[in-house]
Amino acid sequence: MKLSLKIKLPVFIIVGLAQWLVPAQMIAKREKVLQKGSTFRFLTEPVDPTNPFIGKYITLNFQDEVALVPQSHSFEKDQTVYVLLQNDSAGFAHISGVTAEEPTSKTDYVKAKVKFLSNYSDNDSVEMNIDYPFDEYYMEEHKAPKAEEEYRKANQDSTKFTYAQVKIWKGMAVTEDIFINNEPLNSFFK
Amino acid sequence: MNKPLLKDLQELVDANIISVDTARQITEYYQAKENAPSNKFNLVLGILGAILLGSGVILLVAHNWDIFNRFTKTILSFLPLAIAQAICIYTIARKRESRVWQEGSATFLFLTVPASIAMISQIYHVDGDLSTFLLTWLMLTIPIIYLQGSSIVSLLVIAILTWYGVEIGYHSLFSSAVTHYPYMYVILLLCLLPWYYLLAKRNSAGNFFHLHNWVLAISFIVILGTFSISGGNHNWVFGGYMSLFGLYYSLGNTTYFRDNKLRSNPFRVLGMAGILAIAIAWTFQSIWSERYHEQENSIWESPLWYITILMLIVSGWLIFRNTKNSSTKYDVTASSPYLFWLLLVMPGDNSIAGSFIMNCWVIVIAIYFIRKGSIQNHLGILNFGLLIIAVLATFRFFDNSILFIWRGIFFVVAGTGFFAANYLLLKRRRSLIPNTNA
Numbered sequence A: 001m002k003l004s005l006k007i008k009l010p011v012f013i014i015v016g017l018a019q020w021l022v023p024a025q026m027i028a029k030r031e032k033v034l035q036k037g038s039t040f041r042f043l044t045e046p047v048d049p050t051n052p053f054i055g056k057y058i059t060l061n062f063q064d065e066v067a068l069v070p071q072s073h074s075f076e077k078d079q080t081v082y083v084l085l086q087n088d089s090a091g092f093a094h095i096s097g098v099t100a101e102e103p104t105s106k107t108d109y110v111k112a113k114v115k116f117l118s119n120y121s122d123n124d125s126v127e128m129n130i131d132y133p134f135d136e137y138y139m140e141e142h143k144a145p146k147a148e149e150e151y152r153k154a155n156q157d158s159t160k161f162t163y164a165q166v167k168i169w170k171g172m173a174v175t176e177d178i179f180i181n182n183e184p185l186n187s188f189f190k
Numbered sequence B: 001m002n003k004p005l006l007k008d009l010q011e012l013v014d015a016n017i018i019s020v021d022t023a024r025q026i027t028e029y030y031q032a033k034e035n036a037p038s039n040k041f042n043l044v045l046g047i048l049g050a051i052l053l054g055s056g057v058i059l060l061v062a063h064n065w066d067i068f069n070r071f072t073k074t075i076l077s078f079l080p081l082a083i084a085q086a087i088c089i090y091t092i093a094r095k096r097e098s099r100v101w102q103e104g105s106a107t108f109l110f111l112t113v114p115a116s117i118a119m120i121s122q123i124y125h126v127d128g129d130l131s132t133f134l135l136t137w138l139m140l141t142i143p144i145i146y147l148q149g150s151s152i153v154s155l156l157v158i159a160i161l162t163w164y165g166v167e168i169g170y171h172s173l174f175s176s177a178v179t180h181y182p183y184m185y186v187i188l189l190l191c192l193l194p195w196y197y198l199l200a201k202r203n204s205a206g207n208f209f210h211l212h213n214w215v216l217a218i219s220f221i222v223i224l225g226t227f228s229i230s231g232g233n234h235n236w237v238f239g240g241y242m243s244l245f246g247l248y249y250s251l252g253n254t255t256y257f258r259d260n261k262l263r264s265n266p267f268r269v270l271g272m273a274g275i276l277a278i279a280i281a282w283t284f285q286s287i288w289s290e291r292y293h294e295q296e297n298s299i300w301e302s303p304l305w306y307i308t309i310l311m312l313i314v315s316g317w318l319i320f321r322n323t324k325n326s327s328t329k330y331d332v333t334a335s336s337p338y339l340f341w342l343l344l345v346m347p348g349d350n351s352i353a354g355s356f357i358m359n360c361w362v363i364v365i366a367i368y369f370i371r372k373g374s375i376q377n378h379l380g381i382l383n384f385g386l387l388i389i390a391v392l393a394t395f396r397f398f399d400n401s402i403l404f405i406w407r408g409i410f411f412v413v414a415g416t417g418f419f420a421a422n423y424l425l426l427k428r429r430r431s432l433i434p435n436t437n438a
Helices: A005-036 A143-156 A185-189 B003-014 B020-063 B069-093 B099-123 B128-149 B152-171 B181-192 B193-202 B206-228 B235-252 B266-281 B285-293 B303-324 B332-344 B352-374 B379-397 B404-437
Strands: A038-047 A055-062 A066-070 A080-087 A093-099 A109-119 A125-131 A136-138 A162-169 A173-178
Touching: A005 A162, A005 B069, A005 B099, A005 B128, A038 A080, A038 A093, A038 A173, A055 A143, A055 A162, A055 B020, A066 A093, A080 B206, A093 A125, A109 A173, A109 B003, A143 A185, A173 A185, B003 B020, B020 B069, B020 B099, B069 B128, B099 B152, B128 B181, B128 B193, B152 B181, B152 B193, B152 B206, B181 B193, B193 B206, B206 B235, B206 B266, B206 B303, B235 B266, B235 B285, B235 B303, B235 B332, B266 B303, B266 B332, B266 B352, B266 B379, B285 B352, B303 B332, B303 B379, B332 B352, B352 B379, B352 B404, B379 B404
Parallel strands: none
Antiparallel strands: A038 A055, A038 A162, A055 A136, A066 A125, A080 A093, A080 A109, A109 A125, A162 A173
């Protein structure tokens, strides 16, 4: 296409800036969460798959990912929900409620999706399984399989427990680290 | 340019046989001819180099370098992007005439954009929703096509866009959950329309135009199924695909594409192959009775239905135009979708009639090509027609619903036909040769 340099260059600069802006705003949003967010610890069960672009990660299956909602609920599978969180006496995260509307008075909530709903007839409520947006923890490629092995060992030992430490602020979440018995996962490779 | 020729030219000028102008024109002609292939070669090398380099960057990023802290990683994630952008700006400002620079720099930039997003995702453990990732990547890179004039980026965009469509569309197609249609596929593809138009207008005989046709034709085949309804009656989808292949076939036979070689006419090749594949699949009685037991009209609710109607209308119009602009007889193959739909919507259990008519129809198509090959004295077309019969025969050989005696007769007739048709055509050729010699 015969566009003159006068048009091409400024347009390219705008496109180029957009190419910077997208990753930059990804950073900015998450840095804000790391600064302002509250820390939650989620008990986990990891395994290791691959994303073609981002690399090796361990999938975190959270122990506390079920919320009880009344039978008369109007939630659907794949729907976006806001999960309200609070720490229990042992210092681990627990779901204190789920809403379809974004809370305005609190900051300790995370935007998630409904994985599935299971209905038990002997109960007044329905179990809602939640798909957290922080269930992938990226690691250096040769460490991810080892991390999974380390986890399996910890799992066989009933005295050990694994958890993800996550900063949460106004719906967004950033995973800081994974711990096995209060030791960061990376410390097992040193 | 070779030296003896230059010397000869000088000699001819000196002897006043040709003028200085003519000598210059001859020199220029040979120089241009010499430059053309090497330019093409350089272009291919430049593009391949950029693709390898860019993919290498993506893979290196995916390794996830623990030795760097978060700050260093963040800087590094922008580094390939910054380098690629700098090369692109240099190309826009200084290398505007060089195709190698344009295509190479654009391809490299196209691949560094996802690398930087991936690295940020890695640093902050951003949940990798692949379809959103692909969509962001495409929206940030589609302008490069127009700014750098890059056909390779345009082809890569179509490929990635197809991947996106598959991610969105086929993800939950076979479950009864909510169906997601890849509407963004259509919208982003429309953004490529001006570029495609430019390619067609500027150089419709060029390799890039043919490559676009191939990639687009394959992409549509892949994506069409995503517009069907999830958990519905999948037999209707065959009708949709038959209409697409019919449209391809008629498009490949328009005056615009008709005279192209097969390798530069993807519409005719894929259309023909698709029509035959579906037609032959539906010569089996079992697929018809399955359709009867699955009667369900969920197709009305899916966009595929409306796309199909549109395709049938457009191919009807193309068939009308093609017949008007052609001296040859009406091409029966093009009307396959109409017959197929007629049989599909027929109420009741028509499994025997359906499979019988489809068998006949495949034979009709085969005969059309045998006849065409014989009229045009073209062994390739003739044997293509015979090949269709051979394939059909192979399937029927194992079809136990037909009596052995009928199968036997069909085979003997088909085999004799093979020999007879080839023999007659060769005989006619031999009789034509002495005529032309005389």
